Amino acid sequence: MTTTTPALMIQATGSNAGKSTLVAGLARALVRRGLKVAPFKSQNMSNNAAVAVDGGEIGRAQAVQARAARLPPSVHMNPVLLKPQTDTGAQIIVQGQRWGVLGARNYLDKKAALLPFVLDSFAKLARDADIVLVEGAGSPAEINLRKGDIANMGFAEAANVPVLLAGDIDRGGVIASLAGTHLVLQPDERARIQGFIINKFRGDPRLFDQGLVAITKLTGWPSLGVVPWLPQAALLPAEDAVDLNRAHQSTATRIIAVPVLARIANFDDLDPLGQEPGVKLIFVPPGQPIPGNADVVILPGSKSTLGDLAFLRAQGWDIDIAAHLRRGGHVLGLCGGYQMLGKMIDDPDGVDGPAGTVPGLGLLDISTTMTGDKSTTLVSGVHCDSGAAIQGYEIHLGRSDGADCARPFLTIDGRSDGAASRDGRVQGTYVHGLFGGDAFRKAWLARLGIASTLAYESQIETALDALADHLETHLDIDAILAIARSRHSSNASAA
Known part of the structure; x- marks a missing residue:
């Protein structure tokens, strides 16, 4: 077996569970430990895009993650970006450039053809990194989308990357979400998941100790930590339209x-x-x-x-x-x-x-x-x-x-x-x-x-450092690193 670049994929039981924020926080935590970290998301769907240094566009979340890793954003950090134009169609951006416009059904038929671009970008990042942090999309439990998948387990399998599964406890039903995901996955996919994270906990995390025991009993997966709700995370640039619902509390009259x-x-x-x-x-x-x-x-x-x-x-x-x-x-x-x-x-x-x-x-x-x-x-x-x-x-x-x-x-x-x-x-x-x-x-x-008193750029840096401190406190970072470093492949081209 050839030892390859350590990598780890954060998937979740659903959308908006905090995958982007977890990857950003882990990136800042690991770069502060002296590692060169590359963020990666094979397929993103968002109309909030950023321009990379190489001239193409990527999802906003990957640009924030690049900033967390103290790297310039690259098109290879998000090789496939879907930008919805209608309820059933999207513009497809591949490695930063406009590839075409496809309806949802047509994209499902063609997405497997994009896997070589995805693996090429992943390999390019991995060759120059100490660790690659990969963000999934949506949920691997969407097994109706599993055929030709390049966003979750399809990518993890093709690149041989271990997975951590995050659950959003703020929505409720997190035990059922994690256990249900375990239920619908194939045995090899369950085995690829090396642990779970409970995200967005409000209150005393010790109150969920029995919940952690129950999840491990139902799934066999160990807990890597319970992450309490962090208000500073809301200061980071938003990507999903659901974030427009975030309240801008202000008593200002302008x-x-x-x-x-x-x-x-x-x-x-x-x-x-x-x-x-x-x-x-x-x-x-x-x-x-x-x-x-x-x-x-x-x-x-x-x-x-x-x-x-x-x-x-x-x-x-x-x-x-x-x-x-x-x-x-x-x-x-x-x-x-x-x-x-x-x-x-x-x-x-x-x-x-x-x-x-x-x-x-x-x-x-x-x-x-x-x-x-x-x-x-x-x-x-x-x-x-x-x-x-x-x-x-x-x-x-x-x-x-x-x-x-x-x-x-x-x-x-x-x-x-x-x-x-x-x-x-x-x-x-x-x-x-x-x-x-x-x-x-x-x-x-x-x-x-209107007088301006905000120092926005320094506030973003402060928020990223606070997020990293938060994850260092509430996650087992050493265990997470060990999981990433356990990645091996006999196929060096997979990075």
């Missing part, structure tokens, strides 16, 4: 309202605003009006600009935004939201939906043409109004031109980006990630008469 579009994308852009003490960030759900006392309305990114423009109108938000502007309010469009603000969106080849031309909201004198070329790049530049330095990234289809582009929002490497209305109260930009920069956020809020 309101920034964000309509929750059906295909909202990169809404983690707004996390820093939600953490500003002087801001009350409100995500407006479908069916609810935009608050009449909002200071600013931000139209966020969208995975389907034309579809979400129709959705916005169906909610009556176009009427609310027009009334907001008549009251003297401000509007900012980000990426897809910027495109919606224009006079027209032309999609001659149907890259965003059915081919055709659709009128925009008409709040900026610009027009957008959708093209098949996708821009995915890291950018730096200057905010035109304030001169503040900015850093961010672009992920978009289409280009926008028009008279209001003569008043750009940003200057990036000598070129203009975005547009502003004559009175400056409607603005738009293609750049994501702007509010993470303290200088830009302070300048943008100051224009609205």
Whole structure:
């Protein structure tokens, strides 16, 4: 047997059980022990994406995990990214690049063809790492999806990676979830799981001692620890749309309202605003009006600009935004939201939906043409109004031109980006990630008469260190490392 790079996969009994956070916390804990850690997720489904240093896009969670591991994000950390465009179809990103658009049924038929890309990316990471921490997707108990699986046990088997199974006790029924997962797995899959973790416990963990005994009796798997609920984890950038339900508790009177579009994308852009003490960030759900006392309305990114423009109108938000502007309010469009603000969106080849031309909201004198070329790049530049330095990234289809582009929002490497209305109260930009920069956020809020007191970047680092400390306290990290180091393979190409 050839000893290979240690690796460990965190799977879970269901979605949103904390897999991403566990991998991020373990990555920071292990890198502080002097190990070079590479995070990896073979298949992710999210419209919150990040741009990697190699120019492609990956899921936001893997970018956060790379930061936890003190590595630049790479497309190989998330070789398959599914970006939902409709209820039954998604854009497929493979090793950072647009691969095509498939319906759910078609993807099930084709996903096995993506396994070579997944194993190639995993091998590339493993060759330069002391340990690879792998995040699963959803749950291995979804045995209806097991054929051709590349996200959970299918990957673990192909790459010969041991597995830990996490259960979310906050949802209730965690004993049944773990025992039920054991029940539906095949014997070789059960054997691949080397232990379990109880996550998101509220209260005294000792109260669950008998629960741990019961789970081990039912499954044969040992406990690696009970992780109490950690409020600081909510400070990390969000990836799943379910995270929009996180309450932004604030007594501030200055309101920034964000309509929750059906295909909202990169809404983690707004996390820093939600953490500003002087801001009350409100995500407006479908069916609810935009608050009449909002200071600013931000139209966020969208995975389907034309579809979400129709959705916005169906909610009556176009009427609310027009009334907001008549009251003297401000509007900012980000990426897809910027495109919606224009006079027209032309999609001659149907890259965003059915081919055709659709009128925009008409709040900026610009027009957008959708093209098949996708821009995915890291950018730096200057905010035109304030001169503040900015850093961010672009992920978009289409280009926008028009008279209001003569008043750009940003200057990036000598070129203009975005547009502003004559009175400056409607603005738009293609750049994501702007509010993470303290200088830009302070300048943008100051224009609205709101003081900024948040040091966002240092807060993220503090949260990652707190998460690592938390897992060091409540998990058996030495045992977890031993499991990862037990990985062997006779096939060196599997890393």
